[in-house]
Amino acid sequence: xxxxxxxxxxxxxxxxxxxxxxxxRRKVLAENKDLEDYKFFEQKILRTPGETQTFQAMLASTERxxxxxxxxxxxxxxxxxxxxxxxxxxxxxxxxxxxxWKENPERARVLELAEQIILADNLAPALPIELRRxxxxxxxxxYAVLQAVAPERAQRIAERARGTRVERLLAFAGSPPAQ
Numbered sequence: 695x696x697x698x699x700x701x702x703x704x705x706x707x708x709x710x711x712x713x714x715x716x717x718x719r720r721k722v723l724a725e726n727k728d729l730e731d732y733k734f735f736e737q738k739i740l741r742t743p744g745e746t747q748t749f750q751a752m753l754a755s756t757e758r759x760x761x762x763x764x765x766x767x768x769x770x771x772x773x774x775x776x777x778x779x780x781x782x783x784x785x786x787x788x789x790x791x792x793x794x795w796k797e798n799p800e801r802a803r804v805l806e807l808a809e810q811i812i813l814a815d816n817l818a819p820a821l822p823i824e825l826r827r828x829x830x831x832x833x834x835x836x837y838a839v840l841q842a843v844a845p846e847r848a849q850r851i852a853e854r855a856r857g858t859r860v861e862r863l864l865a866f867a868g869s870p871p872a873q
Contacts, residue, residue, distance in 0.1 A: 722780045728758055729784045736791060753792040754800045762789055763807045766832055767814045774824035786832050790839045805844060808836045809851050817859050830863055837867050 723730040735741065735749040752758060762785040771778060789811075792804045812833045817826050840848040855861045 718776050718780055722777055722784070726781060726784075728752075728761065729781065729788070732758075732788050733784065736787065750795065750798075753788075753795050754798050756800065756803070758788070759792065759800060759804060759807060761785075763811065766811045767816060769816050769818075771825055771829075772821065774822055774828060779828045782828070782832050783835075786835045789836060793839055793843050805840075805847055808840060809847065809854075812837055812840075812851055812864075813854060813858070813860055815859060817863070833860065833863060834867050837864060841867075 723733060732752055735745060735752065738745065741749060765785050766782060766789075789804060789808055792798055793801065793808065795801070798804065814833075816829055819826075821829075837848060837851065840851065852861075852864050855864050
């Protein structure tokens with residue numbers, strides 16, 4: 695139910711209510727043209743050859759990859775925000791699609807960025823628990839994708855995480871699936 699109001703919100707309020715999921719989604723996409731374009735093509739079930747080419751160009755765009763990396767590793771957040779969380783979730787979705795496209799000419803770079811995002815030390819205990827959970831969720835999502843598309847890379851990340859704050863998080867995620 696994408697247009698449902700946020701939990702605890704009276705059902706009589708219009709969908710434009712600031713707490714509604716649809717309002718947050720529209721706000722995030724309106725403030726980020728890259729993500730708006732990406733979500734448009736990502737949600738299309740049948741793409742024309744031209745649309746497929748445009749979508750693939752998005753997935754291989756070094757500028758977009760840099761923005762996703764920057765957004766997912768920034769340490770400037772000090773409070774939880776549903777808008778920022780959704781923006782990060784969309785960035786994770788973008789990286790997932792870029793990783794799942796096996797012919798992506800930037801795939802090696804995407805793998806490296808995903809590894810850096812997962813291993814980034816941005817889960818400081820001083821951060822509010824909601825924000826830490828949200829940031830940890832980003833890492834877990836990317837790690838799960840790597841377990842599926844590059845299990846050897848996921849294993850390498852787990853080994854590199856030993857002795858860091860991320861080690862327990864990845865242990866929680868489990869080991870890569872057996873081949």
